[in-house]
Amino acid sequence: MIIEKTSPEVGGMGHSIKRKEDSRFIQGKGNYVDDVRLPGMVYGYMVRSPYAHARLKSVNTEKARQLPGVLAIITGEDLAKAGLAWMPTLFFDKQMVLATGKVLFQSQEVAFVVAEDQYTAADAAELVEVEYEELPVLVDPHRATAPDAPILRDDRDEKSNHIFHWEVGDKSATEKAFQSAPVKASIHAISQRCHPAPLETCGCVADFNKATDKLTVYLTSQAPHAHRTLFALVGGIPEQNIRVVSPDIGGGFGNKVPIYPGYVCAVVASLTLGVPVKWIETRSENLQSTGFARDYHMTAEIAADQSGKVKALRVKTLADHGAFNAAAQPTKFPAGLFSVCTGSYDFPNAFVEVDGVYTNKAPGGIAYRCSFRITEAVYLIERAMDVLASQLKVDSAELRRRNFIQPKQFPYKTPLGWTYDSGNYEGALDKALEMVGYSQLRKEQEEKRKKGELMGIGISSFTEAVGAGPAHTFDIAGIKMFDSAEIRIHPTGKAICRMGTKSQGQGHETTYAQIVAQELGIPASDVVVEEGDTDTAPYGLGTYASRSTPTSGAATAIAARKIRDKAKKIAAHLLECSEADLDWETGKFFVKGAPSKAKTIQEIAFAAYTNIPAGLEAGLEAVDYYDPPNLTFPFGTYVCVVDIDKGTGEVKVRRFVAVDDCGNVINPMIVEGQIHGGLTEGFAIAFMQLIDYDENGNVQGGSFMDYLIPTAVETPHWETGSTCTPSPHHPFGAKGVGESPNVGSPAAFVNAVVDALSHLGVKHIDMPITPWKVWNALKEKGVVS
Amino acid sequence: MPKKQTVRVKVNGVQREMEVEPRLLLVHFIREKLGLTGTHVGCDTSNCGACTVVLDGKTVKSCTVFAVQADGAELLTVEGLLRDGKLHPLQEGFKQEHGLQCGFCTPGMLMSTYALLEKNSQPTEQDIRWGISGNLCRCTGYQNIVKAVQYAAGKLAQGGPR
Numbered sequence: 001m002i003i004e005k006t007s008p009e010v011g012g013m014g015h016s017i018k019r020k021e022d023s024r025f026i027q028g029k030g031n032y033v034d035d036v037r038l039p040g041m042v043y044g045y046m047v048r049s050p051y052a053h054a055r056l057k058s059v060n061t062e063k064a065r066q067l068p069g070v071l072a073i074i075t076g077e078d079l080a081k082a083g084l085a086w087m088p089t090l091f092f093d094k095q096m097v098l099a100t101g102k103v104l105f106q107s108q109e110v111a112f113v114v115a116e117d118q119y120t121a122a123d124a125a126e127l128v129e130v131e132y133e134e135l136p137v138l139v140d141p142h143r144a145t146a147p148d149a150p151i152l153r154d155d156r157d158e159k160s161n162h163i164f165h166w167e168v169g170d171k172s173a174t175e176k177a178f179q180s181a182p183v184k185a186s187i188h189a190i191s192q193r194c195h196p197a198p199l200e201t202c203g204c205v206a207d208f209n210k211a212t213d214k215l216t217v218y219l220t221s222q223a224p225h226a227h228r229t230l231f232a233l234v235g236g237i238p239e240q241n242i243r244v245v246s247p248d249i250g251g252g253f254g255n256k257v258p259i260y261p262g263y264v265c266a267v268v269a270s271l272t273l274g275v276p277v278k279w280i281e282t283r284s285e286n287l288q289s290t291g292f293a294r295d296y297h298m299t300a301e302i303a304a305d306q307s308g309k310v311k312a313l314r315v316k317t318l319a320d321h322g323a324f325n326a327a328a329q330p331t332k333f334p335a336g337l338f339s340v341c342t343g344s345y346d347f348p349n350a351f352v353e354v355d356g357v358y359t360n361k362a363p364g365g366i367a368y369r370c371s372f373r374i375t376e377a378v379y380l381i382e383r384a385m386d387v388l389a390s391q392l393k394v395d396s397a398e399l400r401r402r403n404f405i406q407p408k409q410f411p412y413k414t415p416l417g418w419t420y421d422s423g424n425y426e427g428a429l430d431k432a433l434e435m436v437g438y439s440q441l442r443k444e445q446e447e448k449r450k451k452g453e454l455m456g457i458g459i460s461s462f463t464e465a466v467g468a469g470p471a472h473t474f475d476i477a478g479i480k481m482f483d484s485a486e487i488r489i490h491p492t493g494k495a496i497c498r499m500g501t502k503s504q505g506q507g508h509e510t511t512y513a514q515i516v517a518q519e520l521g522i523p524a525s526d527v528v529v530e531e532g533d534t535d536t537a538p539y540g541l542g543t544y545a546s547r548s549t550p551t552s553g554a555a556t557a558i559a560a561r562k563i564r565d566k567a568k569k570i571a572a573h574l575l576e577c578s579e580a581d582l583d584w585e586t587g588k589f590f591v592k593g594a595p596s597k598a599k600t601i602q603e604i605a606f607a608a609y610t611n612i613p614a615g616l617e618a619g620l621e622a623v624d625y626y627d628p629p630n631l632t633f634p635f636g637t638y639v640c641v642v643d644i645d646k647g648t649g650e651v652k653v654r655r656f657v658a659v660d661d662c663g664n665v666i667n668p669m670i671v672e673g674q675i676h677g678g679l680t681e682g683f684a685i686a687f688m689q690l691i692d693y694d695e696n697g698n699v700q701g702g703s704f705m706d707y708l709i710p711t712a713v714e715t716p717h718w719e720t721g722s723t724c725t726p727s728p729h730h731p732f733g734a735k736g737v738g739e740s741p742n743v744g745s746p747a748a749f750v751n752a753v754v755d756a757l758s759h760l761g762v763k764h765i766d767m768p769i770t771p772w773k774v775w776n777a778l779k780e781k782g783v784v785s
Numbered sequence: 786m787p788k789k790q791t792v793r794v795k796v797n798g799v800q801r802e803m804e805v806e807p808r809l810l811l812v813h814f815i816r817e818k819l820g821l822t823g824t825h826v827g828c829d830t831s832n833c834g835a836c837t838v839v840l841d842g843k844t845v846k847s848c849t850v851f852a853v854q855a856d857g858a859e860l861l862t863v864e865g866l867l868r869d870g871k872l873h874p875l876q877e878g879f880k881q882e883h884g885l886q887c888g889f890c891t892p893g894m895l896m897s898t899y900a901l902l903e904k905n906s907q908p909t910e911q912d913i914r915w916g917i918s919g920n921l922c923r924c925t926g927y928q929n930i931v932k933a934v935q936y937a938a939g940k941l942a943q944g945g946p947r
Contacts, residue, residue, distance in 0.1 A: 025888030028823015250889030505887030
């Protein structure tokens with residue numbers, strides 16, 4: 001599918017036009033939730049548990065209430081009276097809004113204080129007296145089902161910390177393949193608990209108007225429509241009386257998909273007090289209580305023949321979901337899309353098992369810049385392939401090449417049930433190896449090893465699965481995962497486009513306008529894109545899982561084509577010919593064989609309101625709800641080169657080459673920006689980011705003092721490249737891309753570090769790879785003392 | 786509650802005076818009292834730099850300064866970068882070089898790099914990376930921010946506005 005490029009003035013697909021949204025951000029005129037100020041607005045502050053597991057003996061609010069300026073204090077008991085002490089999670093579980101009975105993780109929400117200003121609210125929170133009785137704490141997920149483990153969730157009928165067992169694939173065929181295989185390789189790897197930590201924390205302003213019965217919630221939401229419906233279903237507020245507005249969002253990365261207790265408390269407080277209530281969490285609250293990601297403890301085994309050709313994959317995983325199963329993923333998939341773990345390779349057989357357990361940790365299991373557990377899956381298979389290569393003493397690029405699914409095999413059905421749309425994995429690998437100068441680097445490595453220097457090269461040839469729906473397979477809390485676009489062409493030929501998705505920095509105001517420009521020839525600069533206001537935007541499921549371009553992007557193209565169909569009728573009327581006599585070229589219809597007899601889209605738009613053909617409705621607009629026939633499967637190869645300081649264990653990323661294939665590209669500048677950002681987060685996961693707990697369930701990594709975010713100084717220089725294999729089922733051949741770099745890169749970093757140490761006998765180091773871990777590995781191998 | 790104190794500051798060239806609690810943080814003074822919401826709060830430990838402003842020519846993290854400490858000072862926030870309706874070359878650079886995505890860190894980045902260029906008009910890539918090492922960005926991976934600052938340095942060298 002080749003996209004014909006428009007002129008730069010039109011600014012259709014493939015042009016790196018500058019972002020429309022930037023003008024307000026560079027002038028400090030963005031409008032984030034914390035910037036919303038309404039008359040009479042008051043402030044909420046959360047009282048949180050210092051204990052990871054404790055019985056709640058009493059919550060005394062007397063002293064706090066006496067503080068001047070305090071307006072209300074809501075406790076779990078108060079919410080229980082209204083039936084709101086618990087709320088459903090996005091995954092068949094429930095979660096305490098405010099604790100009743102006991103607390104299950106450190107920093108759990110216990111009471112909500114409302115005061116005239118934020119300082120008074122914080123003061124009053126200090127005065128709330130909570131009496132706890134400590135209970136035994138469960139931190140290690142491997143101990144969750146031990147006979148002596150404390151049962152955490154006494155609210156459940158099932159008196160066990162085990163949440164679910166999920167398996168997929170052909171168990172007996174896989175076992176058979178293992179029995180007969182001459183080569184077996186295995187790895188145990190942890191995809192550690194981390195947090196998306198967008199620079200803007202979560203928060204809201206809830207504004208209930210008692211005169212109109214209307215509730216407006218300004219919300220840091222990646223999915224405003226779904227949140228409106230959930231507020232209606234859970235809170236019993238008629239949906240037409242709820243308006244969710246997601247204004248400018250300061251990064252999401254999956255953190256802003258769930259509904260958090262603070263939102264519910266602010267809504268309850270506004271309903272009670274009849275004034276707007278603002279609640280903005282602090283960074284520490286964000287890291288300690290809102291949706292964490294990963295915490296997958298995985299074992300993979302590969303069966304292969306002597307040449308390294310893979311025969312079967314067997315995976316067993318323990319998933320730590322914390323105190324409540326608040327995973328944000330489609331309801332048919334308790335482990336998300338983890339079963340994409342056969343990756344880019346032609347495995348004839350595979351079998352995967354995942355068990356989820358509760359522990360005394362913050363709830364979650366959200367998709368941090370990935371489609372529902374794909375980062376875990378890709379990390380595992382890309383590490384496992386390196387282990388196999390190392391065991392067989394085959395070059396890791398060569399082993400991948402021997403096992404790639406071949407271009408002629410697409411659409412390719414994986415043994416775990418996915419159908420990949422298109423791919424050319426060898427093409428991306430070849431390009432990446434050429435860009436990095438692979439054979440030279442291997443020679444250099446050999447030389448360096450002779451001198452005792454440590455240098456490593458890591459490869460990751462990932463396949464992503466993004467853009468959920470299709471609706472028959474994917475939903476969030478029962479709401480099907482289609483998405484939408486509405487385009488209205490004004491009489492003067494300018495347009496407004498409204499979407500069911502919601503940008504958090506991805507540049508939607510620019511890229512959707514480019515799709516309209518491509519399809520209708522209306523310059524992108526003449527197209528305004530609006531998202532995030534549920535009163536005006538068509539219903540949609542929001543932005544995460546790299547789904548905006550695959551779903552709403554597709555809807556934009558289809559809606560534009562509907563408009564073009566109507567425009568053709570108007571053009572025929574204006575040119576006094578039949579529709580069959582007309583041809584389209586960017587921005588105009590013309591009479592076949594007489595190109596001077598033409599009507600531009602602007603002239604047609606004007607006629608749609610001023611000179612309407614008989615029998616045709618006035619106006620020029622269309623809406624489309626797009627249900628994709630399949631996911632899209634972007635892919636790529638990343639190559640990382642590291643040098644390791646033997647004295648300190650410090651890893652220096654010398655080069656990082658990223659070749660991505662996301663099909664046809666809307667705006668190359670924005671795609672490259674997404675790649676840079678995702679690689680930086682992947683780098684952070686590989687080397688820095690960890691939410692850990694001590695044996696008492698105290699969170700380690702609960703602020704930016706010890707949850708480490710890379711600065712410009714540590715962040716490597718990224719080298720990017722691309723290949724283009726369009727999606728055959730997407731209206732303009734695009735695939736999602738925002739998450740590929742975060743999904744594909746952790747394995748490249750870790751493979752590089754292990755490669756640098758493999759000749760010493762090091763087989764694996766778990767993330768985050770700190771200098772301390774590397775230094776200890778060197779010490780263990782007798783390299784340093 | 787301690788007595789309120791008077792704070793007089795020149796903000797983006799305009800003299801302001803207000804009675805505030807001594808414990809009021811400068812960032813809250815700027816955002817809540819002056820209504821200049823371009824300066825953001827991204828953490829509670831002075832790590833992220835989203836609240837960076839220029840106080841008497843030096844960058845400070847305004848979440849770590851009390852408003853009363855700014856008494857008598859001159860303050861420049863992101864809203865003050867625009868002069869005579871024209872963008873500062875840094876603002877232009879961030880847009881031209883795609884140096885921002887969600888925009889939340891951008892005001893702090895602009896103020897840090899503004900102060901950097903005042904001290905060092907031709908910074909190297911390393912100078913720029915160290916110059917913004919107190920400002921976290923979760924979206925861009927910094928590479929295009931570096932380019933944005935280089936763009937601005939180039940523009941200023943050709944005789945830009947300042």
